[in-house]
Amino acid sequence: MSKRSGGGQVRLRQHAQLTPAQPGQVAVTVSVGPHGEAVALWSSTAGREALLGSTLSASGVSFPDSVTEAGVAAEVAIYSPQARNVISVPDLALAHCHVQPLPGGRILLVGARSRRLAEAMENNAVIVDADGRTVRRGTLGDGIGHVHTTRSGKIWVGYFDEGVFGHSNGSPPLGAPGIVRFTSRLVPEWRFPDGEVDPIHDCYALNVTGETAWTTYYSDFPVVRIAKDIVRSWPGGRTAAHALIVDDTRCALIGGYGEHHDRILVGDLDRGHFRRHRLVLPNGRPLPRRTVMIGRGAELHAFVDTTWLRVSLSDLP
Template sequence: MPVRAMGGGKVRSTWDATKCRVAQRDGRHGVVEWCVLEAWFDRHRPSTIRARRHARLAAPEDGDALVSASIGPAGEVVALWAAEPDLAELIARTESPGAATFPGTRTSRPVAARVAGYSPEMVVAARISSLRATYPTAQPLPDGRVLVVGSRCRWRPAGPERNATVYDSTGTPLLEGTLGDGIEHVRTTSRGEIWVGYFDEGVFGNFGWGEPESSPPVGASGLVRFSAALTREWEFSSQNAGSSIDDCYALNVTDDTVWACYYSDFPIVRVDEDTVTGRHNEVHGAKALATDGSHVALYGGYRPDGNRLVTGVLTDDRFQVTGEHLLADPDGKPLPAGTRVVGRGPDLHVIAGENWWRLGLEDLEGAR
């Protein structure tokens, strides 16, 4: 019996690809009929888990556009807004010869922005009159202060660009510093510690970092903790983790413990009182993780597993998978493009445009 990939010749997921491989193998030898295989695999297809509606992120002012949204240490959303005409400045890209484009590191002019917190009601924390960092993320600090960090940063002989600013509750800048280029994650604690995870360009160098005549990348270790004064306090070492960080895919920060999952071996790593321990993990490509210290949920993966949700438990030396699911919106539909999923403690926060959905490990108890 000839066998084709599902969906008009296209493999929709790893699950369908496995179906096709098994069917092709068995079909050649006449062991099973395709209809029997299809029925068996469909009965064992990963179940769909729906995120729960939690809140809608209301704009602080009419005409505001959402620039970014992250999750603070208390599980609150911290959102950065700007007027719609200014949005392009904050996510600017430049084109080089050959039509290659690169993200800008500074706006061409000062941009007014607003930082708002949601828990889930909105509280406007700061009104920033002259933001210059591009691709910015905001996080709260103690005493009503706000940290805004741009993800890109150039090294220059006269000194690197400063891509981190601490503001007071009125939006007045108090302190500037450099947290490095290639920033993927910024998470603060209630004590004011700042944890930063870097993607590959921040680890290996770009925009002048890592050249013979320049400074090593700030994020060369892949994971760094800074103080509220923007000074480096700690950085990751692979000695006890088993492998170094090439790209910090997932980061979960609580006041007591930090968890990470990173390219290329994707171990699940715990940082507790600056001590690093790692566990073997065969689930590659996860972009977010939630954990209570013993149970773990890993979200994301490489195409076509972008909405994969894998649950499991931590043993002494590895992550043991107990279930595989697909994360969907509250209506059971696939998550829209551009959705961001962030893990804080045992919860996954799903930001889809101005929608804030949640999913906790307790929601997965019956699905593990």
């Protein structure tokens, strides 16, 4: 078991305010690209509702939709930190999208869910060019929790439990390994290996820096590095984390269940000693539970609505 000791507060610093791509639009989702740029999907209020839609089953359970009833007009804006590029997507039909940049000014949009249609899974990935025209479609699998592209155009995908264990007509689902890397042609080229380290039941966090991926996952929450397709594992904090940032073997694990949503554990993977801190807003106020936190390399990016906050691993005690 890794040792942990108490610490104090870590204040995030405000980096930028994300402005709408068009007047009157609202943010649908936001992510971080391979250069540390923010990537936001914008639409109208009605469009946002459609793109984040769900269906209530007869038993009263709400299931996220995989597609919208009709195409939705949306814009993808890239910020570094101010808006420098906006791409219009006039007919977006993928619900609960992950959005990432690709080389050549292209944009990847990936729906979190993919239904089985007859003998094949529903397409849930679209690549559009700089003019918003669809240039490629594909299927990246169901139950997608994380999508990160690299500067060279590789696509790393992490799956939550429904993608790992989901139905697939007798054959393992595409997301069964827990992490799969795709080419920019949406073709799988690498899968998390079976038997080398503890299997992934639910990919809680994924950090891609350069061409190297880092992850922590259920059930025992190791910290795992994938570099040149070689996997190395450390015990980590042995506790849930929903984001991580890394620099060599120095690591910070961010978030957790319930009241630990603002927890940050900082330590060295080789030494196995982690110090606990609490993330707060720049003014010292508590971090809202709705905060979206994404690790890219040694930088933690936090989004509270349209406010972009950051903190670097080098700033942490």
